[in-house]
Amino acid sequence: MSQNFAARLTRQPIAYDRDQASDIASHFADLAPDLRGLLANTAGCSPYLKALMRREADWLRVALTLSPETAFNAVMVALNEIPLDQLPNALRQAKRRAALLTALADLGGVWSLMQVTGALTDLADRAVDLAMQRLVADEIRRGKLPGATADDAATAGGMVSLAMGKMGAAELNYSSDIDLICLFDQDRYGTDWQDARAAFIRVTRKMAAMLSDNTAEGYVFRTDLRLRPDASVTPVCLSMAAAEAYYEAHGRTWERAAYIKARPCAGDIAAGERFLKALTPFVWRKHLDFAAIQDAHDMRLRIREHRGLNGAVTVEGHNMKLGQGGIREIEFFTQTRQLIAGGRDVTLRDRTTLGGLRALAAKDWLPSEVAADLSSLYTQHRDLEHRIQMVNDEQTHTLPTTPEGIARIAALCGQTEAAFRTDLLDRIARTDRLTEGFFAPTAVESGPELSDHAAQIVKGWANYPALRSDRAAAIFQRLRPVLLKRLTRAANPDEALVALDGFLAGLPSGVQIFSLFEANPQLVDLIIDIAATSPNLARYLSRNASVLDAVIGGSFFDAWPGTPALTAELSKRLNDIPDYERKLDAARRWMKEWHFRIGVHHLRGLIDGFEAGKQYADLAEAVIAALWPVVCTDFAAKHGAAPGRGAIVLGMGSMGAGRLNAGSDLDLIMIYDAAGVESSDGNRPLAARPYYARLTQAMVTALSAQMAEGRLYEVDVRLRPSGRQGPVATSIDSFRNYQSSEAWTWEHLALTRARVLAGEPTLAAEVEAFRRAIIAEKGQGASVLKDVADMRARLAEAKPGTGGWDAKFGPGRLMDIELLAQTLALQAASPARSVERQIAAGSQISGETKAKLSYSDQTALLDAYRLCWQMQAASKLLSDKPLDPATVGLGGQAFLLREVGAAETEASTQTLTDRLAQAAALAERAILAHLNG
Secondary structure, eight states: OOSOTGGGOOOOOOOSSHHHHHHHHHHTTTSOHHHHHHHHHHHTTOHHHHHHHHHTHHHHHHHTTSOHHHHHHHHHHTTTTOOGGGHHHHHHHHHHHHHHHHHHHHHTTSSOHHHHHHHHHHHHHHHHHHHHHHHHHHHHHTTOSTTOOGGGGGGGGGEEEEEEHHHHTTOOOTTOOEEEEEEEOGGGTGGGHHHHHHHHHHHHHHHHHHHHOOBTTBOSOOEEOTTSTTTTTSOSEEEHHHHHHHHHHHOOHHHHHHTTSOEEEEEOHHHHHHHHHHTHHHHSOSSOOTHHHHHHHHHHHHHHHHTTOOSOOOSTTOBTTTSTTSHHHHHHHHHHHHHHHTTTOGGGOOSSHHHHHHHHHHTTSSOHHHHHHHHHHHHHHHHHHHHHHHTTTOOOOBOOSSHHHHHHHHHHTTSOHHHHHHHHHHHHHHHHHHHHHHHSOOOOOOOOOOOHHHHHHHHHGGGSGGGOSHHHHHHHHHHHHHHHHHHTTSSSHHHHHHHHHHHHHHOSOOHHHHHHHHHOHHHHHHHHHHHHHOHHHHHHHHHOGGGHHHHTSSOTTSOOOOHHHHHHHHHHHHHTOOSHHHHHHHHHHHHHHHHHHHHHHHHTTSSOHHHHHHHHHHHHHHHHHHHHHHHHHHHHHHHOSOSTTEEEEEEEHHHHHTOOOTTOOEEEEEEEEOTTOOBOOSSSOOBHHHHHHHHHHHHHHHHHOOBTTBOSOOEEOTTSTTGGGSOSEEEHHHHHHHHHHTOOHHHHHHHTTOEEEEEOHHHHHHHHHHHHHHHHHHTTOTTHHHHHHHHHHHHHHHOOOOSTTOSSSSTTSHHHHHHHHHHHHHHTTOOOOSHHHHHHHGGGOOSTTOOOOOHHHHHHHHHHHHHHHHHHHHHHHHOSSOOOHHHHHHHHHHHHHHHTTOOGGGOOHHHHHHHHHHHHHHHHHHHHHHHTO
């Protein structure tokens, strides 16, 4: 805004001391009535501001003819060329003028709270930066900073001040001290870093004195350096390496919270940004961190106890910062929620309190009406805090202890004393009501009556690793009754308790997961649901409890994003991580969350087995597509760029067909084209064949190696030409020659499901064109049906199936139907990969050596296939062992029956096995009819 000060006035204080007001009114009689009234009424409430008006009267008259922005910028610009010996007094003059201007802009409603705090922060930044520059320049002039030149003074020779707390968030209050952490970049000085440290310690001490000392000219900012690591024993300026090592080894939750607002404000800003980036894993945990709630609650109670703030709320003497319903409550509320989820969502990492509340509401971590209420309360609390400090320029947050003092503050707020008291108590109560429930632990409720067997199981929980720490045990003591009460709602509570017991037994630690449950009761329902239905998924959870973060991350129940979006998301995540092994671990964490999501959606009936099969395949394809360039880049860094055109990853079997179950491994082949190039050209070059062989092994390792976060997938590369005997990577020429002249019918059948998942685009197109051509050529042979019949017989002998609940092996079951579907695709020269489309292709077959599939046979095959797949997909979610009705329990049986469309009244295992056997018999009849021509 360019309007002058007077044109933007919207409010006035009320003069508490009319004599003081009259004195200033007469002193500024030449001003317009509105301006004169603002100055007089302000002086009638604040002795400090009245003294500033008299001292800076000439400057003030000119400043009030300008816009406040222009006047403030002039104060800042006047500091630019001030030499070191004149800087202390110049800064004090700037502070006086900025304090007077911002107070009047605040009291007159010319500036908002954030404009006021922003201006005060700008002055603090400028003061710190100028002091550092001038003092470092002096150290350089005296030869005390090794190797530094005069030009290095502009970046303070590699020293940086981190603004913490309200200064870091650009939220300085009216009479604030400033919290700084001073660091220097030791890498800039090599072996001379200790000499540099001595110089930077001198600079820090001199800077603090320049800003803090109260002289005849006043002071600039009281400066506090105690937020640095281990402040009682460390120097006032540390190397960045030492600070990083401290936080990595000893950093506490309150220090993490402090770094939410941290900002490089002076000196070498770029070095400061690098330091904060290196500290990101310390501040922002990769998992949702609900344990921070308890830490923050404990900290609040310690502060209140230490300062004697636990009594009843009264207006007199109430601490607006630390007291009940005060500013700190809102800040803790916001920062703690940011710490919980900010590791996963960078949009929540706003330094400001109001910005943090907006971000939390935007991502549904906070109801929008709660965020709006707290934002309004925060603004009003901060306005009052400023007025408390304006009276005598004191760094206090405590209201006066006398009625007269309260009346003065009320007048400065433009209110009567009665209205002020009523409004304030209401705001304190509203703040307390909105924040206290978030921090205070819930009361321990009584649990249900337990049977002797159940009581024995529950008694054993105390010995589990997750409950050995006092903190975990305390949280679980509150959580246990809730868990046991939810168990009573399960279809079979005893079965669910046993599964829950297995979950708890497998947890390596408990503080984080129990805090997560306590803060999110809906997760308890999910855990009980899983325990009552799928003990296998419950055991998986105990080993990978961090996947629960995704459930409350906001999008867990959204529509499936599809392969391109998944690939883009994982690629971005991996690109942001510099270290190769950390990329692989990040991929594992990411995959597990999505894999768990599919399982939960399937278990809860949000998707069926077919949709789950597609989503598992989409996920695997996204992992391969995102990971392949990462592996190639890392490999090329060691051995040079891939010789020739490069390579592609070919998915075979179920992966190629785009339908996996919860426990599927991946059948993959790598095909490359060296294009006549004999070797790579890196530091450790390799000939083309070993290059691609080792690249293949690197990719397999990236997918299947057991790391800190587990593995991605089991990988099978035996479907390559010549199986185990052949090279792990196949050249495009060898692939063509083998498929054209040496491959068996079963290998051509396998090609009907092959699909390129990642790699060089032109080679991918060439492989797909060849796949289609070879299918069309090889499906016409007279021996195809005989070869398939022989193959079917061998499979039946090797894997006869167990009947009953076995949906995969045996006549008319999944493998049998899939074999026929591939045969139909081969004979029909169809590029289709899915079983449904391959069976449909059977209607197009013609010729003497081929048997066309009738419509009724197609129907029988598809009905059997659908039933078998639903059974197989459901059973793999329930257990990684062969399906046994005696072990899946009532919850598992109910899930199976729902999946195959059986009514609840049909809930018997015999009904299910009868339907499976009947469908398989019809499918076998269709298979035999086709194979017999």
